[in-house]
Amino acid sequence: MTLQPNDRVADVPESGIRKFFELAEERDDVISLGVGEPDFSTPWAARSAAIHSLEEGRTSYTSNRGMSDLRRLISDYSRRWGHDYDPDTEVLVTTGASEAVDLALRTFVSPGDTVAVHQPNYISYQPGIKFAGGEPLGVPTSAADDFALTPEALRAAGAEDADLLVLCYPNNPTGAVMDESDVRAVADFCVDNEVDVIADEIYAALTYDGDHTSIASMPGMRERTIVINGFSKAYAMTGLRLGYALGPAEAIDSMNRVHQYTMLSAPTTAQYAAIEALRSCEDAVTEMTAEYNRRRRFVLSRFEEMGLECFTSRGAFYAFPECGGDDEAFAEELLEAQGVAVVPGSVFGESGEGHLRVSYATGMRELKTAMNRLEEFYRSR
Amino acid sequence: MDTKRELLSLLSTDARESSEDIARQLGVDAERVEELLDELEADGTVRGYQAVVDWDNTDDQRVAAFVELNVELDRETGYEEIADRIARFSEVESLRLVSGDYDFAIEVTGDSMQDVSRFISNQIAPIPEITQTVTHFIMETYKEAGIDFGDRDGDDRLSVSP
Structure with a gap:
């Protein structure tokens, strides 16, 4: 047999989301609440800057770490979460936050290392850990804790012995956030047990009724945390593929060693867009965030009216209601009967079972129709 | 944003929404929305509701x-x-x-x-x-009241994505 995948790759199953994508694609009348990206277009000023850079012929590589103007702007932007990273040595611009996650895992995971990941969670972490030769350790979170990670949950899963923790709040798929006291407790756990953290904060700007707290801003955590963020969610720039990692100089240096031999540099056109995004698109972000927040309240209040149990999610653009029982069957039947696509919670890990990921990154009109259909389906069940 | 400011922003996007739907989005009850609308109309902040017609x-x-x-x-x-x-x-x-x-x-x-x-x-x-x-x-x-008359219906996102 030729071109056989190695064990690490063969060991990783295909994403459960794929099946729902295919089911939804079979029909053309589907209202999708299954989308994990903004429905807004990238603010025009950012798109326009990208176009201008193309017109000017700025299509060569940039420095490995990203354009220095962009790194400086990222460093300034990050101050809002109490960060202070040197643009020259502590910032690395990457091809989407996804590359930053992969780089961090490949840089800091040694073969056989245990990497704790709270569940339910974004689908890429576990495969990423395995590709890097690590052993994922799932740490279940639950609706009882509003899907926040707690030291109790970490201990119950045996994460004291973990080498690394991947932390993603505001969370995809739950929309959960962690308040300062929650973050502090997890930070203390990490310091006490010498667990390093990869903090994927891609949804940080989409935090409602309160501010995002970054674990890297907690005592003793800066030196053991890689903060990952990007432009995809806040600036609606998913397809432009631009993210970044922040961390202590030596750690960023190590990540850059992988980055410079694999990616060379993040897409140049996207870097021009990102510079303009940070310079002039703050208002657009504020408007998009306000719109998400209104949709969030709408969706949560509709769930309450139809009797669908749902904790108050306060981040990203997801709600995670409890459908009870077999979430996959629920989602399939809902799609079949009403043409509404959602993603079954179990796709995101066992502790997501009995839940649905409902994305409100879709227009109010569709959202209203979808909620009416969901209600009809739920009541008839 | 306070509720009144947010109500204005919502009405500027779509003034045809029912008070119930507005209430759900603002996290208040429908009576409160009616009250705020009365206030905004009475003090001359909201001067009318019109369709944007092409x-x-x-x-x-x-x-x-x-x-x-x-x-x-x-x-x-x-x-x-x-x-x-x-x-x-x-x-x-x-x-x-x-x-x-x-x-x-x-x-x-x-x-x-x-x-x-x-x-x-x-x-x-x-x-x-x-x-x-x-x-x-x-x-x-080409554009009026913030609405682009160009006919570009563009949700080209994948219908389900992670």
Whole structure:
């Protein structure tokens, strides 16, 4: 047999989301609440800057770490979460936050290392850990804790012995956030047990009724945390593929060693867009965030009216209601009967079972129709 | 954003939503929304609710023009007095005092170009304080009230994604 995948790759199953994508694609009348990206277009000023850079012929590589103007702007932007990273040595611009996650895992995971990941969670972490030769350790979170990670949950899963923790709040798929006291407790756990953290904060700007707290801003955590963020969610720039990692100089240096031999540099056109995004698109972000927040309240209040149990999610653009029982069957039947696509919670890990990921990154009109259909389906069940 | 400010922002996007749907989005009850609407209407913050119509999609003949007006003020007559006289004409859709080369910018509509021209020459130009009018007929509308008339329906996202 030729071109056989190695064990690490063969060991990783295909994403459960794929099946729902295919089911939804079979029909053309589907209202999708299954989308994990903004429905807004990238603010025009950012798109326009990208176009201008193309017109000017700025299509060569940039420095490995990203354009220095962009790194400086990222460093300034990050101050809002109490960060202070040197643009020259502590910032690395990457091809989407996804590359930053992969780089961090490949840089800091040694073969056989245990990497704790709270569940339910974004689908890429576990495969990423395995590709890097690590052993994922799932740490279940639950609706009882509003899907926040707690030291109790970490201990119950045996994460004291973990080498690394991947932390993603505001969370995809739950929309959960962690308040300062929650973050502090997890930070203390990490310091006490010498667990390093990869903090994927891609949804940080989409935090409602309160501010995002970054674990890297907690005592003793800066030196053991890689903060990952990007432009995809806040600036609606998913397809432009631009993210970044922040961390202590030596750690960023190590990540850059992988980055410079694999990616060379993040897409140049996207870097021009990102510079303009940070310079002039703050208002657009504020408007998009306000719109998400209104949709969030709408969706949560509709769930309450139809009797669908749902904790108050306060981040990203997801709600995670409890459908009870077999979430996959629920989602399939809902799609079949009403043409509404959602993603079954179990796709995101066992502790997501009995839940649905409902994305409100879709227009109010569709959202209203979808909620009416969901209600009809739920009541008839 | 406080609730009132957010209500305004929501109405500016879509004023046809029911009070119940508005209430769900703002996290208050429908009675509170009605109360706020009453307040906003009473204090003159909300002046009306209108549809944004692309008249080119109808069979109606409708002609609109932007008109620049220059005026000469004297001791007895200020901008307010002149504006008041102009605003009374139902043909005048909007009236603004602007900075720059002229004083008032008005938008006038009528059934034909002749109709609009006649209105300007018979009703507006003769006002004693008005020294000059420049009429720009609108040839095409691309965007109005924040709504882009270009027909691009563009959700090209994958229907389900992680």
